[in-house]
Amino acid sequence: MEFKVNSKELEKLLSKIIPAVPTRTPMPVLENFLFEIKDGLLTIYATDLEISLKSSLKIVSEENTKILLPAKLLYDVIKSLSDTTIRFDIQSSGKVILITDQGKYNLSYLDEAEFPEIPDFPNTTSSEELNEITINGSDLRFAFEKTAFAMSKEEMRPAMMGTLFQFTEEGLRFVTTDGHRLANLLNKNIKLDVESQYVLPERAVSVLLKILDEKDVKIYLSKSHMSFKLNEFELISRLIKQKYPDYSSVIPLENEFDLEVETKDLHSVIKRMMLFSTSNTRRVKFSIKENNLEISAEDLDLGASGTENLICKYKGDALEIGFNSAYVNDVLSHLASEKKIVFKLHSATKAVIILPTEAKENYELMMLLMPVRLNN
């Protein structure tokens, strides 16, 4: 049998599906795309067992079939072709021949039976346990961009390796933490009737960041799966089943000292201090007194150190507090669009809250940093 498709349309589709193909996997069959041709529609699937992606394209075809094609090789070949019609000639011998005006390319295909089953979600889910929201693609992207950096990479606590979707009376909170820092974005526009929470794995977040655009996304949520429908794409992800830790218990409510700084100025100081905070703890010290912030770092091995002073607004008690400079840098990078920020402090050993001075309408963004010990 055969079908025809335009090279550039197919390239665009494959470019959006290939992020779901695992690059290193103990199951080589996952390095394939599943091509399903049914009634003039080509649907392409990829999965790494945790997430699956699919999308469809209308094609010219008389027959129906399913085959597995090597994802990377196929994508590289399609990408390298100019704008042309490709005829896929699927032969019963396990070969498929791609024919264009210029050339012929032979690939081997595998039987679709070897491919894992793609969950048919939410279709087979009972409506009682299914929730549904619609969110604009840009808003979802914004939430992931502000919070994804703080997800944990430690396999010891699986729940923290994902992003918490927490539906509350105030709206939808996106929360990430690795125990050293925490990011918490509230979108007040998105609400569910019931309070509930879901933990989306890191890989789903990073793949979504590659395919989200400004169009609306429909999200279906169950206890085991979440699906994202956007335009012609559908991403289905398993959820992390472990309970998300009670992060609210680490958020201090009574940090009474406010340190206000220009984000850009502080960020450029921190970037220089990172050059000197190269030892294990990567420690940078904030020495804060009335309207003056002194920032310093020292590398004992290199015998090198740096100290800078920054004008700030501060009326609280004089205070010395240490941070991991890389974590401060991460937080500031994700607040770069905010002109001014406030560090809410209490003491050298208590968690610090960092907030933009001007909240974006319908949003609340909060970052939290744990201090590191100062040994002097």
Next chain:
Amino acid sequence: MEFKVNSKELEKLLSKIIPAVPTRTPMPVLENFLFEIKDGLLTIYATDLEISLKSSLKIVSEENTKILLPAKLLYDVIKSLSDTTIRFDIQSSGKVILITDQGKYNLSYLDEAEFPEIPDFPNTTSSEELNEITINGSDLRFAFEKTAFAMSKEEMRPAMMGTLFQFTEEGLRFVTTDGHRLANLLNKNIKLDVESQYVLPERAVSVLLKILDEKDVKIYLSKSHMSFKLNEFELISRLIKQKYPDYSSVIPLENEFDLEVETKDLHSVIKRMMLFSTSNTRRVKFSIKENNLEISAEDLDLGASGTENLICKYKGDALEIGFNSAYVNDVLSHLASEKKIVFKLHSATKAVIILPTEAKENYELMMLLMPVRLNN
């Protein structure tokens, strides 16, 4: 003692000197800059023992000294500063303090006696064995850009790990080869009275490619060293002492069949064929007959293959010849500015010459490719 320098001027200078600092070396002292301050002139040196680079900058200083400063840390700190005056306060304790409006940065310095001696070339060279040429920086860059790719990486034959400067009656030839391919560029404008040859190591070529601009370069040549003076920079390189192989013996003079193709068209075919020529030999096959070139490649492991046809001008005997596709790609990348090229062929086992159809004025460029065996 102390001296003052503008941060941006120092950054510009360090950015040009740092390519000579080795990144991995069994001699950690080479990871430093030598700062020499003499009569209001700061001269900065770096060396990896094979090449050395130096440049100077006028500064404000009352005293003279020499110290060694950690190259990467210093460069990173200077790069991160805004446009400002830096005061270097060199203390007798082995510390230097960099002071700006905003902050203070302490670095440790080493005694200059630990640094290897920089060859004083050509000053201490007898004039009998010294030659001298002037070449425009863009012309020297052009020569390296066209030929550097074919230098060998095999330590077995040290001479081939450099670029041959061969002064002939016709002009200066730049020659590189690794035994599989050869690049040969003749610059007819540059001549010496005597025929002579020099082999410049790869590292000197790659560092020069980072600092050459359109200004004239003065080159001094002796049996052991070559130096390049450009603007405020001076690069001195040891030469490779092994004799360069007699490459002219492998250049076939009587390849009678001319295959003329559009460079861009052939290059895009080769890029696709590289996707299929992924086995050890990376073989691509050219099947040539009157005015038609069929190009094919096959990966037996993947069970994948590709075939394309390209219109060409060819009047010779029908011929099948194999090449390493990565080497063909390299040659075509370095001929990308040429609209049309000619492959001069004789048989499936004889070296092939590749020439642009239109020579650039005062230049002759030739590439050579060894074929690989076809096993059918």
